[in-house]
Amino acid sequence: MAQDAVGAFLAMLAAERGAAANTLSAYRRDLTGAGEVIGDLLRADKADLARLASAWADLAPASLARKSSALRQFYGFCVDEGLRDDDPSPALPRPKARRPLPRVLSHQEVAALFTLAETEAAATPEGARMLALLELLYGSGLRATELVSLPLMAVPRDAPFVTITGKGGQQRMVPVGGRAQAALSQWLRARGGGGRFVFPSPRGGHLSRVRLFQLLRDLALRAGLDPEKVSPHVLRHAFATHLLEGGADLRVLQTLLGHADIATTQIYTHVDSARLVALVNARHPLGNVGSR
Incomplete structure (x- = not known):
């Protein structure tokens, strides 16, 4: 069931947002990895998602932000499509990663x-x-x-x-x-x-x-x-x-x-x-x- 939802989510990203193949692969890896930690993503609750903080504790802030973003978008899609009645994503870890200023030549x-x-x-x-x-x-x-x-x-x-x-x-x-x-x-x-x-x-x-x-x-x-x-x-x-x-x-x-x-x-x-x-x-x- 969860794999079907992930597939539908990725298809939406490709069709409606024009996501590139590399982007879709990254989202699939992030969602699959989260599922390996907390089980069925469609049945996960806030307590399950909160457990990801410890599983992702050693990740760089940018990687943690990317994984959390993938799950937030996935659960937003599930609610929009009627696959879930609630959105547990507020329980996801939210790193305070500051985006570095780009180097610029004078x-x-x-x-x-x-x-x-x-x-x-x-x-x-x-x-x-x-x-x-x-x-x-x-x-x-x-x-x-x-x-x-x-x-x-x-x-x-x-x-x-x-x-x-x-x-x-x-x-x-x-x-x-x-x-x-x-x-x-x-x-x-x-x-x-x-x-x-x-x-x-x-x-x-x-x-x-x-x-x-x-x-x-x-x-x-x-x-x-x-x-x-x-x-x-x-x-x-x-x-x-x-x-x-x-x-x-x-x-x-x-x-x-x-x-x-x-x-x-x-x-x-x-x-x-x-x-x-x-x-x-x-x-x-x-x-x-x-x-x-």
Whole structure:
């Protein structure tokens, strides 16, 4: 009975929320693991769920939060579907895990990367590829997987955007600025024909995430930066943070990043507090009351 309910729950996640295969596998593992501790999930009561706190005592806060979230969503589904009359999930352990702020490169550090990449792009095809990768990571905020697996057909020749297939198979249109368009055009000329990906691998298929990571760290080292500070995700963070600092709307940023939940985007509101105070003083209707 419980396995049927779990199957129905996972089917709902796939159909209604577009959950990716890895996400569904993680939910299945978490629910199966909980069932091994407390028995039939459909018959479990609050006392049963409270026992999970000791069973999960050695887990990292993030893992504990994920497992509890899986069960809360499962029981919410069961109540909605009439499989249970009550929701015992309030008895689940609730870790107080603070989400760490993302590492972000300064404007000066980003400029150092681009200065070197632009110089090398004029000299070799590998340099042209590196500049195109850098432009799309920092200029458009693509995830590493989205970038390396970008198909040629997703890049219109004359349109200032690319079509990205993100997490859960969700598609979004991502603007590509003039600089990135120029870098892409330069790389596509140097790339030549063959393959269906913008960034092909010599062995077939596309450039790997690991290779992208290595290329960025090598560039950082040559640019005089600490390579430990530079990664595809750090450049995505820099894209988001610098856009927000420039006045971008949080909802627009959510769309550009492909976040399903605005709460994920809100992590980027860690901008300079002095700038926010100055913004309130300059733009709020009461900001200049004292000077009247």
